[in-house]
Amino acid sequence: MKPIIERGPEGGYAVGKIDWLLNLARRHSVWYLLFGTACCAIELMQTGGPRSDADRFGMVFRSTPRQADVLVLAGTITYKMASRIRLLYDQMAEPKYVIAMGSCANTGGLFQDSYSVVNGGDLFLPVDVYIPGCPPRPESLIEGLMLIQHKMEKEPWLKKAWGKLPPKKDPKLPKDGDL
Numbered sequence: 001m002k003p004i005i006e007r008g009p010e011g012g013y014a015v016g017k018i019d020w021l022l023n024l025a026r027r028h029s030v031w032y033l034l035f036g037t038a039c040c041a042i043e044l045m046q047t048g049g050p051r052s053d054a055d056r057f058g059m060v061f062r063s064t065p066r067q068a069d070v071l072v073l074a075g076t077i078t079y080k081m082a083s084r085i086r087l088l089y090d091q092m093a094e095p096k097y098v099i100a101m102g103s104c105a106n107t108g109g110l111f112q113d114s115y116s117v118v119n120g121g122d123l124f125l126p127v128d129v130y131i132p133g134c135p136p137r138p139e140s141l142i143e144g145l146m147l148i149q150h151k152m153e154k155e156p157w158l159k160k161a162w163g164k165l166p167p168k169k170d171p172k173l174p175k176d177g178d179l
């Protein structure tokens with residue numbers, strides 16, 4: 001069923017599948033965690049500023065993992081910080097997403113051969129989107145966040161939840177204890 005959105009002088013309405021309505025709300029309120037480990041974090045901060053204005057897409061930063069949907073791995077990840085990042089990820093509520101921003105978060109970048117650097121965030125977290133660059137520009141991060149929005153758009157939450165319910169019992173079949 002194709003969703004219908006009508007706007008009028010006294011308000012509007014939307015008619016669609018519940019999954020679509022839920023995802024419409026979710027995709028327009030992508031809150032990312034304000035956290036970074038190196039220079040890419042400066043670009044992350046700039047993305048929330050007036051020039052890039054991520055707010056226009058409903059993307060705002062949160063300073064607590066408990067209210068964030070997206071963890072952006074912004075910067076070089078040392079082994080020392082990896083356990084802290086994992087802790088932040090575990091504190092985020094489901095459903096949650098991860099973006100690896102920049103060469104360091106993707107592969108270890110310039111510091112790949114260093115004894116102290118993790119060669120990519122996907123070695124300890126499920127990364128959804130990889131953004132290349134050193135550092136990537138705010139526009140690239142916005143594009144990465146928009147890819148997360150597209151992913152959210154297609155998620156069948158109700159279908160998944162109903163899939164977990166026990167099958168309906170046929171009243172004509174014998175019940176436990178009848179035999």
Ligand code: SF4
Nearest residue numbers: 039040102104134135
């Ligand atoms: S990718 Fe480049 S800018 Fe980003 S953290 Fe690594 S060295 Fe810094």
